Amino acid sequence: xxxxASRSGRWMERLNGEIEWHPxxxxxxxxxxxxxxxxxxxxxxxxxxxxxxxxxxxxxxxxASAICEVASSAGIELRPADVVKHYANRLLSxxxxxxxxxxxxxSWDAGELLWAMKQWT
Numbered sequence: 059x060x061x062x063a064s065r066s067g068r069w070m071e072r073l074n075g076e077i078e079w080h081p082x083x084x085x086x087x088x089x090x091x092x093x094x095x096x097x098x099x100x101x102x103x104x105x106x107x108x109x110x111x112x113x114x115x116x117x118x119x120x121x122a123s124a125i126c127e128v129a130s131s132a133g134i135e136l137r138p139a140d141v142v143k144h145y146a147n148r149l150l151s152x153x154x155x156x157x158x159x160x161x162x163x164x165s166w167d168a169g170e171l172l173w174a175m176k177q178w179t
Contacts, residue, residue: 095144098129098136105132 106112106128115128122138129136149157 095136095140098134099141099144101134102129102132102136105134 102116102125106116109132112128112132115131116125119125119128122141125141126136126138149160152160
């Protein structure tokens, strides 16, 4: 007679052999996606540095969608949600001091920001 743990172990081995995706891959996928977004943003900044028209467009962009439209004009595929989540992840992964400094650099309208935070809860 086999023990319950032994049967469970064999069941997990069989199950793991059939699974094509494992939760540990989610971290890799998220990391890969973050690198991909960072790479695309770097490409955008290089394109803007070489094109005064794109530079003007990017300076006027006030939404994630507008940033993505400029990226598209430069031949770079970027989704608005990726831009926003990349920014949020960078704030979360930085030290407290750097997060506050980077947040403050955006020159938010405090009234609009406080209203938005209240509405999002």
